[in-house]
Amino acid sequence: MPVTNVWEILSFDKIAHxxxxxxxxxLFILGFSKQYTFLFFRFYAVPLAIGLSIGYGLIIEIGQTFIPDRGLEPLDILANTIGVFAGWFVFYVIYKI
Structure with a gap:
């Protein structure tokens, strides 16, 4: 098992992700839940926002494999995913409690 330095996990790059x-x-959840034109988006705001955000993060990371000197970083995907759920939690705390 490769050894990962704690500072590599908590680097500025991962915090930014x-x-x-x-x-x-x-913002996805807020936008979907506040609009009235497409009721499907309003009703499924949270799962759509989570799915789109995680999917976008995966597409960005996979796309980096086609750029020279760039690559897919699993820790970036993890930081993206944790950030997505943190955004959901913040929305829940602000608007649902």
Missing amino acids: FFVFAVLCF
Whole structure:
């Protein structure tokens, strides 16, 4: 099993991924839940926002494999995913409690 340094996991890059995807998911949920044109989006705001945010993160990471000197980083995917659920939690705390 490879040894991972704690500072590699908590680097600025991973923290930025976390916050960007938290904001992305929060705004997706907010936008879907506040609109009235497409009731499907309003009714399924949370699962759609989580799925779209995680899917976007995966597409970005997979797309980096086609760029020279870039690659797919599993820790970036993890930071993105944790950020998505943090954005959902923040939305829940602000609007549901």
